[in-house]
Amino acid sequence: MKAIVCEQIEQLKYTEVEEPIVGKGEALVRIQRIGICGTDLHAFKGNQPFFSYPRVLGHELAGYVEELGDGVTDVAIGDLVSVVPYMHCGKCIACRNGKTNCCTDMKVLGVHIDGGMVERISLPVSHLIKAVGLTLDQAAMLEPLSIGAHAVRRSELHAGETALVIGSGPIGLGVMKMAKQLGANVIAMDINEERLAFCKEWAGVDYTVNALQLPKEKIAELTNGEFPTVVFDATGNARSMTDAFSLIAHGGKLVYVGLVKADIAFHDPDFHKRELTLMGSRNATMEDFDTVRSALMTGSIDIERYITHRVSFEEMVDHFESWLKPESKVIKAMVSL
Known part of the structure; x- marks a missing residue:
């Protein structure tokens, strides 16, 4: 074999x-x-x-x-x-x-x-x-999309909240798609304009931000200076994961979906001042697989373009x-x- x-x-x-x-x-x-x-x-x-x-x-x-x-x-x-x-x-x-x-x-x-x-x-x-009821392609994609579903479920994101998703790779795209399915307002951030366009077309995000073009100022403008209540970092990049702390609303959450082989540090007084919550999101559970399977069955996730x-x-x-x-x-x- x-x-x-x-x-x-x-x-x-x-x-x-x-x-x-x-x-x-x-x-x-x-x-x-x-x-x-x-x-x-x-x-x-x-x-x-x-x-x-x-x-x-x-x-x-x-x-x-x-x-x-x-x-x-x-x-x-x-x-x-x-x-x-x-x-x-x-x-x-x-x-x-x-x-x-x-x-x-x-x-x-x-x-x-x-x-x-x-x-x-x-x-x-x-x-x-x-x-x-699924195709072979859909069945194979249950797992990566379930990682995004798990991150969204773990964050306790609600309809009407604003979420920032940093990183538009396959996992980040899954986070965006599942957050939109929940009814959240979603901002996608990346350094690649083609990928950001795909986030709009495929995941239906509300706004896109280029991480190389004054991202903090742009995100502040999009949220009336309040910043997103949930930030997902799906980059696996230590610099991005560190900088993400500055993009969260007071009382908000930062969810690390990506994994990096490094240490991450943050400024503790600022962390406490805003009473932030830092979360790791690993893999997925059967509940998340069921969520994605249901979405695939309804045709709301376009696997062919993914x-x-x-x-x-x-x-x-x-x-x-x-x-x-x-x-x-x-x-x-x-x-x-």
């Missing part, structure tokens, strides 16, 4: 691996779609925390069930499924409190353990979602590094098997 392995920094290769064994409570899934995530790109460049080499990448997955292990009744052979790639323990304090997304012993496919850049993979049925680049499994290694270049204009790359 073929797999794609990240052997070390900036080195991907095809290799033969053993066929997976289907255990009790598991199902064998023939992978048909693999979305390329920032996590994969950062791992390739050596910038991904919690990562070790060699590793089979890939956690945005969809495919068809081919074989069932003992005791499996929740899915049937032939079912199209989406994968929840966060393998939680179910026993720790986070899991017991329903926060399986930040399990103390989290094993994410393609990060801590080998992922789905393979022809077939055996997975616990508890981590498969039947994608009835996916900008497509290649076959056999071509992926040749194209992968090019997706890191700004001139490639990748929003979401999709691999087909």
Whole structure:
């Protein structure tokens, strides 16, 4: 069986691996779609925390069930499924409190353990979602969009509030889309004017701000000097994440959706003066997957335009590094098997 392995920094290769064994409570899934995530790109460049080499990448997955292990009744052979790639323990304090997304012993496919850049993979049925009524592309995109849904839900954003989303990559776009679905007023901020135009067209944001052109003054103008009550930073950039503190309303919240391999510092008196709330948002839960699945079923999320680049499994290694270049204009790359 073929797999794609990240052997070390900036080195991907095809290799033969053993066929997976289907255990009790598991199902064998023939992978048909693999979305390329920032996590994969950062791992390739050596910038991904919690990562070790060699590793089979890939956690945005969809495919068809081919074989069932003992005791499996929740899915049937032939079912199209989406994968929840966060393998939680179910026993720790986070899991017991329903926060399986930040399990103390989290094993994410393609990060801590080998992922789905393979022809077939055996997975616990508890981590498969039947994608009835969805396309293969939609099923594969449940996971990245659920990260945005989780961040919005965690922020407790309400209709009518103003939210600023910094970063218009695939995760930031998902945050914008889910915030608009809630009825919030959304400002998108980025350094790329083409991306900002896409935020308006695809996510339906209300305003855009270029981060290189006096962003604080512009955001103050758009909010009558009050600033957004919720700011989401989806950049994974330490400078952006630090500067975001100055863009929040008194009593507001800053949600870090992006992850950076660095320390972040802030000025404590100003933090206290405005009684700010700083939050991390990691992964997603089944509730978030259900939210996105419902939105996809209604057709309110345009997956075809979200996916900008497509290649076959056999071509992926040749194209992968090019997706890191700004001139490639990748929003979401999709691999087909």
